[in-house]
Amino acid sequence: MRIALVPAVALVMVSSGAAQENGTPRAVADLxxxxxxxxxxxxxxxxxxxxxxxxFLRRVTLDLTGVIPRxxxxxxxxxxxxxxxxxxxxxxxxASPAHAKYWAQLWTVTLxxxxxxxxxxxxxxxxxxxxxxxxxxxxxxxxxxRALLSATGRTTVNRAANFTVRYxxxxxxxxxxxxxxxxxxxxLNCAQCHDHPFDVWKRExxxxxxSFLARTQAAYTQLRGADSYExxxxxxxxxxxxxxxxxxxxxxxxxxxxxxxxLWRQEMAVFITRYPQFARAFVNRTWTQLLGRGIVHTPDNFxxxxxxxxxxLLEELAKDFVAHGYDVRRLIRGLVTSKTYQLSSExxxxxxxxxxxxxxxxxxxxNPWQLWNSMARACGLEKDxxxxxxxxxxxxxxxxxxxxxxxxxxxxxxxxYTESSQNLLTKFSRDYLADAGTSGESSxxxxxxxxxxxxxxxxxxxxxxxxxxxxxxxxxxxxxxxAVKSDDPWTAHRDLFYALLNSHEFNFNH
Amino acid sequence: MNxxxxxxxxxxxxQEDVDSDLERLAGTLAxxxxxxKLAALLKTDAGRLVVKEKIAERVAKGIERIDKDPQAQWERxxxxxxxxxxxxxxxxxxxAFETLARDVARRAKAFAAFDRAGxxxxxxxxxxxxxxxxxxxxxxxxxxLALYQRLGADQREATPEELWVEQIGRSLQxxxxxxxxxxxxxxxxxxxxxxxxxxxxxxxxxxxxxxxxALSKLADKDRTLASTPEGKVAVARRLxxxxxxxxxxxxxxxxxxxxxxxxxxxxLASMGAxxxxxxxxxxxxxxxxxEDERRLKGLLKDExxxxxxxxxxxxxxxxxxxxxxxxxxxxxxxxxxxxxxxALTLKKGRFVDENAKESAAAAQAEVDAAxxxxxxxxxxxxxxxxxxxxxxxxxxxxxxxxxxxxxxHNARVLEDLKQAERELAVQKFIRSYLVKEGxxxxxxxxxxxxxxxMAERAVQVQATLEEAAKEGKDK
Numbered sequence: 001m002r003i004a005l006v007p008a009v010a011l012v013m014v015s016s017g018a019a020q021e022n023g024t025p026r027a028v029a030d031l032x033x034x035x036x037x038x039x040x041x042x043x044x045x046x047x048x049x050x051x052x053x054x055x056f057l058r059r060v061t062l063d064l065t066g067v068i069p070r071x072x073x074x075x076x077x078x079x080x081x082x083x084x085x086x087x088x089x090x091x092x093x094x095a096s097p098a099h100a101k102y103w104a105q106l107w108t109v110t111l112x113x114x115x116x117x118x119x120x121x122x123x124x125x126x127x128x129x130x131x132x133x134x135x136x137x138x139x140x141x142x143x144x145x146r147a148l149l150s151a152t153g154r155t156t157v158n159r160a161a162n163f164t165v166r167y168x169x170x171x172x173x174x175x176x177x178x179x180x181x182x183x184x185x186x187x188l189n190c191a192q193c194h195d196h197p198f199d200v201w202k203r204e205x206x207x208x209x210x211s212f213l214a215r216t217q218a219a220y221t222q223l224r225g226a227d228s229y230e231x232x233x234x235x236x237x238x239x240x241x242x243x244x245x246x247x248x249x250x251x252x253x254x255x256x257x258x259x260x261x262x263l264w265r266q267e268m269a270v271f272i273t274r275y276p277q278f279a280r281a282f283v284n285r286t287w288t289q290l291l292g293r294g295i296v297h298t299p300d301n302f303x304x305x306x307x308x309x310x311x312x313l314l315e316e317l318a319k320d321f322v323a324h325g326y327d328v329r330r331l332i333r334g335l336v337t338s339k340t341y342q343l344s345s346e347x348x349x350x351x352x353x354x355x356x357x358x359x360x361x362x363x364x365x366x367n368p369w370q371l372w373n374s375m376a377r378a379c380g381l382e383k384d385x386x387x388x389x390x391x392x393x394x395x396x397x398x399x400x401x402x403x404x405x406x407x408x409x410x411x412x413x414x415x416x417y418t419e420s421s422q423n424l425l426t427k428f429s430r431d432y433l434a435d436a437g438t439s440g441e442s443s444x445x446x447x448x449x450x451x452x453x454x455x456x457x458x459x460x461x462x463x464x465x466x467x468x469x470x471x472x473x474x475x476x477x478x479x480x481x482x483a484v485k486s487d488d489p490w491t492a493h494r495d496l497f498y499a500l501l502n503s504h505e506f507n508f509n510h
Numbered sequence: 511m512n513x514x515x516x517x518x519x520x521x522x523x524x525q526e527d528v529d530s531d532l533e534r535l536a537g538t539l540a541x542x543x544x545x546x547k548l549a550a551l552l553k554t555d556a557g558r559l560v561v562k563e564k565i566a567e568r569v570a571k572g573i574e575r576i577d578k579d580p581q582a583q584w585e586r587x588x589x590x591x592x593x594x595x596x597x598x599x600x601x602x603x604x605x606a607f608e609t610l611a612r613d614v615a616r617r618a619k620a621f622a623a624f625d626r627a628g629x630x631x632x633x634x635x636x637x638x639x640x641x642x643x644x645x646x647x648x649x650x651x652x653x654x655l656a657l658y659q660r661l662g663a664d665q666r667e668a669t670p671e672e673l674w675v676e677q678i679g680r681s682l683q684x685x686x687x688x689x690x691x692x693x694x695x696x697x698x699x700x701x702x703x704x705x706x707x708x709x710x711x712x713x714x715x716x717x718x719x720x721x722x723x724a725l726s727k728l729a730d731k732d733r734t735l736a737s738t739p740e741g742k743v744a745v746a747r748r749l750x751x752x753x754x755x756x757x758x759x760x761x762x763x764x765x766x767x768x769x770x771x772x773x774x775x776x777x778l779a780s781m782g783a784x785x786x787x788x789x790x791x792x793x794x795x796x797x798x799x800x801e802d803e804r805r806l807k808g809l810l811k812d813e814x815x816x817x818x819x820x821x822x823x824x825x826x827x828x829x830x831x832x833x834x835x836x837x838x839x840x841x842x843x844x845x846x847x848x849x850x851x852x853a854l855t856l857k858k859g860r861f862v863d864e865n866a867k868e869s870a871a872a873a874q875a876e877v878d879a880a881x882x883x884x885x886x887x888x889x890x891x892x893x894x895x896x897x898x899x900x901x902x903x904x905x906x907x908x909x910x911x912x913x914x915x916x917x918x919h920n921a922r923v924l925e926d927l928k929q930a931e932r933e934l935a936v937q938k939f940i941r942s943y944l945v946k947e948g949x950x951x952x953x954x955x956x957x958x959x960x961x962x963x964m965a966e967r968a969v970q971v972q973a974t975l976e977e978a979a980k981e982g983k984d985k
Contacts, residue, residue, distance in 0.1 A: 126693065147527050153933065156683050156693055158527070221925070227696075232932065235566050253978040260974035261563045267975075270555045274979045 028320060028334020035313035036340045036358055048344040048360035053078055055344065055510065056086060058466040060336050062366070062509045063290050064093040066102035067373035071462035087337050094329050100136035104128050105369055106289065107135075110182060111148070111163050114404040122155055122165045122229060130159035140326040141282050142273040145183055150269035154221070156228040165218050165229040172213035172240060176206065183272050185281030185302040203242070208252035211239030212259070212268035235262040277302065279318040283331065284308075287317075290335050292362030293355060309356040345510040364509045368403035371425050371507065372396055378464045378501060380444035399428055426502055444497070445490050453481060456493065464500040528565075531936050532558050539944075540952040548943070548953050548961050556972035560964045565935045572931035576924060581890075583927055584920045589903070596899035610919050611902060613669060614912035620667045621658050621911040627838040628654035634854055635846070640870040641856055644845055647877040656884035657841050659914045666837065666914075668830045670784035673823040674792075677703050678806070682792065689797040692806070704806050707818045714742075714814065717749040723761035724749060724768075732768055739813035740778035743821075744771045746814075781820040781827070789816050845873070887913050 040047055051059065057077045061069040069077070077085065093099055108128040134144045151161035167175035177189040188206050215237040219230045238248040251264050254275070259267045272278055281302065288294035295314045296302050308314045317331075324330055335341055345361040355362060366374065444463055448456045457477040461469040469477065477496055484492035500506060536552035539545050551557035576583050588607050589597040599607045632648035635641050647653040668676070681700035682690040692700055714721070724745055725736050735741050748767055752760035789810040796807040809815035845861075846854040861876070863869040891907040898904035906916060943961070944951040953961060 123697075125698065143529075146529065150529070152528065154929075157933075159693070160527070230932075233566060235563065235570050255978065255980055257974060257978040260971040261559050263559060263563050263566055266562055267559055267971075270559060270975060271978045274555070274975060276979070276981055 026334075026337065028317070028331065029338040031316055031320065032313065032334065032338040032340050035310055035316070036338075039310060039357055040359065043357065045354060045357055045359050048346060048350070050339065051342050051344045051361060053086075054467045056342055057089065059361070059509055060086075060090060061093060062370055062374070063336065064090070064102070064332070065096060065098035066105070066367075066369045067098065067377050068464075068466055070377060071459055071466075074462050074466050086342070090333055090336050094333060097136065100132045102369065103135045104132035106367075107131050110285070111178075112166055119166075119169060122162055122169070123159075124162070126155065126159040127162040127166075130162075135328070138327065138329045141321075141328050142278070142326040145278070146269045146273045149179065149183075149272060150266045152231050152233060154228045154230050158231075161229070161231045164216075164231055168213065168216060168218040168231070169229070172210040172216075173206075175213055176210040179272065180209070181300045183281060184275065184277045185284060185296065185300050186277070187301060187303070203244075204249060205254060207240055207242055207245070207249040208256075209254065209268070211249050211251035212264040214239050214248075214251065214264070215262075216265045233263050233265050276318065279321045279326070280314055282326075283317045283321050284314060286328075286331055287335060290332070291341060291358060292364045293358075297356065361510065366507055366509055368400045370509070371403075372399050372428075374506070375425055375428065375501060378444065378497075378506075380447060380463070395428055399425070425507075445493060448490075448493060453478070457481070457496070460493070460496055460500065464497065465503070465505055528562055528936060529558055532561060535940060535951075538951055540947055540950045543952065544955075544958045544961065545951070545953040547958075547965055551961065551965055551968055554968065554972065556975055557965070557968040559971055560968045561939070564964065565939050568938070569931050569935045573928050576927050576931070580920070580924050584923050585894075587923045587927070589899075592899055594899075595897065597894070597897050597903055598899040599903065607903075609671075610915065611906050613915040613919070614906045614909050616667065616669060616912075617915040618909040618912035621655070624658045624661075624837050625651065625654050627836075628657070631838050631842055634852065636854060636856075638856065640861055640868065640873045643870055643873045643877060647880075652881060652884060653877060655911060656880040657838075658911070659884065659887065659917070660880075661837055661914065666830070666833075668827055670781070670823070671788065673826050674785065674788045676826055677819065677822055678792070679788075682795070684795075687797075688795075690792070690795045690803075691797065691800065692802050700806075701802060703819070703822065704802070704809060707809055707815050707822070708805065710818045711809070711812060711815045713750060714746045717746050717753070717760075720749050720761045721746050724764040727761065727764045728768055729765065732765065732772075735772065735775060736768065738775070738779065739817050740775045740782055740820075741771075743814050743817040744775045744778065777824065778817055778820055781824045782817055785816060785820045785823060789819070884910075887917075891916070 039045075054074055054077070057069050057074060061067065061073075077089065082088065105128060108124060108131060112124055112127065131144075134147075147160045148163045151158050151164055153161060155161045155165055164175065167178050177187075180186050180188045186201075188201055188209070215234045217230075217232045217234065219232065221228055221230050239250050241248040250258060251268075252258050253268075253271050261267050280296075281299070284294045284296050284302075285299040288297070288299045295310050296306060296308045321327070321331055340358050341361070343359070343361045345363050347360040350360055354360075444460070448459060451459060454474070457474055458468055460477075461467060461473070480496060481492045484495065486492070532552045536549045539549040539552075541549075551561065585597065588599060588603050588610070590600050592598050628648050632645055635645040635648065637645075671679075678700050681692050681696040683693040684690050721742060725733055728736055736745055745764075745768070748771060749760045752763060752767075757763065793807050793810040796803045796810075798804055798807070809819070842848070842854070845857060847857055848854055858868075859866075861869055861873040863872055888910055891910060891913060895904045895907035898907060906912070940951070943954060943957045945954055946952075
């Protein structure tokens with residue numbers, strides 16, 4: 001076995017192939033389904049039916065790569081008779097550069113929030129690029145987290161350092177709050193000012209952990225024109241002394257144990273990534289990302305008062321995650337190949353409270369990247385998207401920024417629902433559709449021009465909604481295409497396109 | 511200054527992840543003798559923490575050493591003392607010294623504009639007790655010189671290296687392979703510059719035939735000038751401009767149009783000559799396997815692109831030069847309000863005593879502080895000039911007007927030294943503990959007891975980590 005032979009690199013799982021060597025490919029999925037089914041049986045709940053192929057394809061493509069599938073992919077998937085085609089598709093998506101790019105974007109928001117700080121010498125883009133490299137190489141999650149938590153050196157050289165710098169320049173307290181929330185799923189911030197009213201945490205716990213940062217300096221440097229921050233761990237210095245404390249609070253872990261070395265932050269990074277809650281928090285956050293609701297809901301609110309819906313499942317998934325070297329792709333693969341993930345979202349007849357038992361797939365609003373990328377793909381602008389014409393790149397950034405504007409300033413939920421994203425998409429899609437007939441070979445209207453009317457309607461549905469139109473929809477579309485009289489032969493097609501792009505079916509991942 | 515440092519902003523190789531470095535090291539160690547003890551140490555969290563702690567302690571000591579005697583550290587970076595105790599430029603630092611000498615001379619020369627502006631300011635200061643103190647100060651060349659030394663980088667004239675750094679250089683960061691990459695918070699700015707230069711170079715394609723036609727109309731001497739990269743760019747720009755103005759046959763306007771371009775060509779040639787060696791060295795350091803870096807490399811090797819980039823640098827230089835002319839203004843505005851006619855009024859509440867009362871003494875104290883600062887600089891420079899082993903070295907210390915260039919160089923060297931302490935720490939640890947044996951590294955025999963001590967400490971650290979990982983009241 002790989003781990004036994006090369007212990008030094010055991011924590012770096014380099015590919016999804018490596019994950020399959022460690023247990024059967026379906027081990028995680030079977031584990032999930034067994035636990036979930038046990039709850040259904042106990043509560044006598046009847047789950048929704050399995051999602052149709054085209055629904056699964058759209059859902060998993062959006063979840064893993066942040067964009068809807070192409071029309072030809074939908075048709076190819078429908079024709080494929082292989083019983084393992086869903087698993088093959090998952091492996092293909094996980095290995096794609098789009099997956100690394102998209103998950104890096106999601107995690108950049110989770111780590112840094114939606115907004116730029118405007119601080120010179122710190123770069124959100126650099127951190128995102130670094131995360132993309134980590135996901136592309138399927139670097140184990142404990143290693144990625146440790147690199148983020150213990151990074152030293154200049155932000156211009158060590159890109160992971162941008163995370164610590166982002167918070168440390170606000171103070172060790174801000175860093176502690178973010179780290180415990182993101183990596184352990186617990187909210188310690190209340191305990192910064194007073195003992196937590198609804199949980200076990202006291203001010204001393206908060207400052208004991210925050211003191212691990214007391215010996216870390218984030219020094220701003222402007223070296224020959226380049227702004228950067230230099231992160232450095234000192235080997236001496238007291239803990240923090242907040243207001244109300246007579247002496248500095250010594251650094252100590254959550255269970256009261258004091259550090260053994262002088263490199264407090266480095267030791268804290270090891271502690272965080274070895275603490276059992278670390279694995280639970282990541283498993284739960286990933287579950288939330290993919291299934292629309294956490295086993296602990298919300299993912300940053302583990303507490304005595306907020307119990308998990310399936311505690312044994314969470315525990316076993318966390319143990320499996322640790323046992324398999326914190327292999328991110330293995331976990332994601334297990335989640336999306338489970339029958340639970342692949343249930344239909346048609347939930348008529350289910351009581352609203354049953355959402356937490358995962359008896360049907362939870363409908364998720366698309367986030368700004370999914371909306372933008374999907375609009376681009378539906379409009380056939382992908383070729384242009386690849387070469388980044390100035391207008392498209394500028395519009396995309398404006399769209400993301402304006403969508404983020406409507407979110408809570410500290411929001412780190414990459415799937416936070418915002419109506420303004422939809423409204424913005426309405427505006428941008430109108431502009432792009434106006435050009436769509438002339439914007440190149442790949443544009444949808446150019447491709448429609450080569451097809452017969454019946455096929456034109458089919459292609460439009462496949463491109464925007466990822467499915468074929470129903471008989472009723474075909475009829476309505478035919479009538480509309482025949483009724484619209486205009487000098488521009490594409491007016492009626494634009495109408496149809498525009499209507500589909502602005503439908504709920506397009507705007508949600510179901 | 512080492513040109514590589516100028517280009518890369520960083521001398522030593524980058525250090526990204528110490529844990530990874532140490533784990534990789536474990537894989538290269540010998541499997542016999544005492545060496546596996548170190549390998550075992552490097553494979554555990556606790557062991558790596560102990561090694562990192564040892565490395566951090568060394569870094570702390572190294573930085574403490576630099577801070578203890580910064581002047582001597584800086585001197586050693588450029589000079590060596592000969593048998594008579596005189597400073598001689600180190601053979602390997604000749605280029606760095608020459609660059610510094612040029613910077614000092616340039617800075618000293620640029621003082622003239624500030625000096626004139628300072629004298630003009632003195633004439634405008636109205637009468638009054640506190641005002642008189644400033645009037646006398648600004649009339650004093652020593653005070654003007656003292657404030658000149660305090661000017662920020664963006665308020666003085668820029669060197670070609672600084673202009674390059676501002677456009678592109680500050681975004682080039684070295685990787686562990688010795689190549690540079692576009693990184694950091696200025697990457698997007700650099701990409702915008704690259705895109706702009708590429709767009710302009712591409713735009714010339716539309717007038718390629720017209721360019722040949724225009725050149726063919728020139729007299730031999732003019733054609734030689736117009737055939738230089740700067741000449742071709744200037745003519746192509748003019749042709750595009752004429753087309754934009756609706757001229758039907760732009761080449762027909764030549765040779766008449768050319769006379770108006772010669773000054774521009776000379777100006778571009780001057781900046782181009784400064785940029786070319788910098789661009790060539792940067793191109794050598796750029797990798798071929800990354801798209802943006804490859805594009806930049808291509809541009810830096812393209813003669814016309816270099817001229818386009820030189821144009822951008824010239825604009826920045828001119829802006830900075832304009833700032834330098836107005837460099838007395840921040841000092842003026844610190845003490846005086848200026849009305850729309852340029853008349854000065856002392857700022858209320860700016861110079862006050864401990865009872866918050868307006869105080870000429872408080873103003874004089876600030877003037878004296880500036881003068882004392884310069885006097886200290888002058889004394890230090892005089893001491894160094896006295897120890898200079900040749901006139902070229904003495905010159906950089908005797909030109910007090912250029913002292914800020916020496917001070918900035920000093921600060922950069924110290925920053926680099928500290929940076930090297932931090933970034934070369936792992937390599938230093940490796941060199942001090944290991945020797946190469948064939949393809950692998952072996953532990954030096956004299957280091958075995960230290961590794962054994964570290965292993966013992968790692969056991970304690972491991973116990974603490976295990977204790978810390980036990981869930982307590984939160985579970």
